[in-house]
């Protein structure tokens with residue numbers, strides 16, 4: 065049964081205050097809740113009180129101290145209006161729950177002997193009876209009783225003694241921001257003084273043994289707090305900020321008020337155990353969760369349809385932060401790579417949905433790349449359209465006007481309209497319509513008109529998506545620059561606002577025909593169709609003054625060359641090889657940028673590109689062509705590879721900052737290529753000499769990729785077998801880089817190991833996320849990998865539906881492929897859909913994918 069946005073109504077009661085008492089026991093935790101309620105004037109009339117509650121054993125209900133008879137159903141408890149007094153009243157309940165048996169990792173559960181919670185989106189209802197919706201905001205006071213040394217909840221500490229602790233959160237919040245943690249934990253502590261002089265104690269709580277892995281997370285937290293003060297004028301608002309690392313967690317992390325809970329993979333790091341990419345990811349996730357304190361917690365969402373209100377904005381803010389710290393060009397390229405790999409893929413298949421959906425069956429299925437990443441792109445476009453100043457004014461107004469509220473996308477758009485005077489009616493379609501627009505570009509050059517007139521004609525197409533056959537034109541900011549034949553800019557970056565189906569933009573007095581650099585900085589999340597010659601792409605690769613588009617020129621060229629190789633069996637083209645080789649060896653450029661230029665398009669990306677061009681992608685042919693392309697690049701660079709690696713040597717103590725990380729990225733991109741030429745000699749030496757995980761893993765992967773990884777894998781396992789986070793990488797690389805025909809066997813063998821634990825989402829994802837990341841292996845024509853994944857999703861669904869549903873998106877691209885593969889995948893989707901007792905999560909996903 066679906067929930068619809070159009071059915072929204074305010075909750076008939078307001079909760080002024082909640083007092084919760086927890087008596088912790090693994091199999092039988094008691095939760096006593098006291099809710100102070102009054103009728104909501106926004107919803108007059110006679111209303112029953114409906115409380116959400118699932119998998120709770122109800123022991124008692126009283127109102128104003130008097131027991132009342134109330135029989136819960138599977139999804140909650142209704143108290144008849146007749147049983148409710150006039151005026152404010154107090155409702156008390158007592159329930160029993162079993163955290164030790166909670167394998168879904170939603171609500172209160174246990175992980176390695178520690179208690180923790182995950183309540184977003186609708187997990188609080190598995191803890192106690194409550195109006196579990198974000199527009200009900202209340203002050204929480206929590207008492208925890210349990211035989212454990214560390215007992216944490218939201219807000220400020222009120223008091224503690226042996227076996228108990230009390231917490232008080234002065235800021236009203238929705239139940240999804242509630243958190244509780246209890247266990248044998250150790251704090252890595254620090255402190256910060258906010259701009260207005262508040263002393264804040266900072267702690268990262270971990271299991272004993274992990275205390276030396278917290279320094280980077282703490283540094284990231286302090287940088288985030290400073291940055292939000294400086295850039296958004298936002299200050300922290302409690303006396304303590306706690307972060308807890310948990311091994312078993314469905315997502316990356318959660319922004320619970322004053323008590324963020326993190327997947328340990330997203331916060332714990334040492335140079336020996338984590339790669340540079342993981343350090344950067346930790347920095348951005350710590351920032352993301354911290355930034356939620358204002359965009360999410362102080363201002364929250366009225367209902368779950370508005371999820372992008374907090375997620376799109378908070379992703380946008382964490383992207384700005386990482387760009388400020390690590391360089392905007394490289395960050396933008398990485399973000400666009402991720403957007404195309406996940407969001408475009410989603411938007412172009414059966415799971416396409418608007419950034420603000422208008423119905424859902426299971427809200428957990430909508431924590432998607434569309435809501436998060438496209439949500440962030442929309443904000444980037446808004447900022448481009450209203451300018452820095454307009455953006456700042458709009459955000460100030462947003463914080464002013466909506467602090468303490470549960471808001472909507474309409475509220476968000478209204479602050480931009482009110483602060484800048486700009487009408488956003490047409491722009492708002494970006495929120496309400498799914499699908500990736502295609503923008504076609506046509507050029508015209510009239511040498512004799514007005515001293516040389518260049519015209520760009522832009523045409524937009526908004527393809528149909530499930531439930532949305534017709535769409536109007538969007539407002540698309542297209543950033544362009546023009547270069548003269550010497551590579552000098554004759555027009556600096558200018559925003560063209562495309563608002564109609566087709567529009568022309570003229571540039572006069574140019575003298576010579578310019579080269580157009582279109583969609584600079586990826587100024588809108590669209591597919592650009594700008595037919596230009598390979599020579600022009602090579603020119604832009606060499607000369608574009610916009611770093612994003614310089615990289616993009618190489619990428620477009622690479623995709624065209626690869627597509628050509630797949631479809632016609634052509635050889636690798638010279639302009640691409642020469643252009644990329646020149647860029648990679650150009651010492652004036654940032655090494656991180658050069659490393660990105662050496663990266664080949666993924667097989668999945670190429671499959672999507674071919675499908676969009678009307679071809680049926682052949683995974684085996686794509687795989688073979690991509691390998692040929694890598695070999696050709698290796699051969700073209702030849703001896704330069706070793707020299708480049710030597711030049712990129714990083715000396716001194718390890719630092720995870722962008723500079724040294726970029727040098728390692730370029731060196732390791734070269735190592736991968738070198739390994740194609742030398743049979744693994746350099747990689748074996750690098751593996752043995754590595755002093756950090758970045759270099760060690762890069763060498764390992766290079767060896768696996770040429771089928772020479774056995775020895776290094778064994779050494780890696782011997783060294784790290786006791787470390788869950790490091791071993792996840794060991795599992796993952798073997799699956800991602802398995803030869804396509806051996807993928808299924810590799811997975812069978814890995815999942816038979818005693819250390820494959822399907823209840824740990826990181827381990828499950830390490831293996832099965834990697835299955836679909838191995839494009840040619842997953843789509844091997846025998847269908848073995850399809851069947852294997854479906855088998856395991858069904859097995860997981862009974863224990864952890866949220867992660868099972870999320871991972872089922874591996875199948876979302878099925879309509880791209882040939883009839884044989886389509887039939888195989890459809891059979892697996894149908895088999896899952898028809899399984900008795902399938903979760904709401906996975907049934908919604910399979911139904912949507914089957915269409």
Ligand code: ARG
Pocket residue numbers: 184185315317318319352353375428431
């Ligand atoms: N709000 C969290 C974040 O973006 C993610 C929580 C996801 N939870 C879920 N049940 N889907 O940081």
Ligand code: ZN
Pocket residue numbers: 352356374375378
């Ligand atoms: Zn978030």
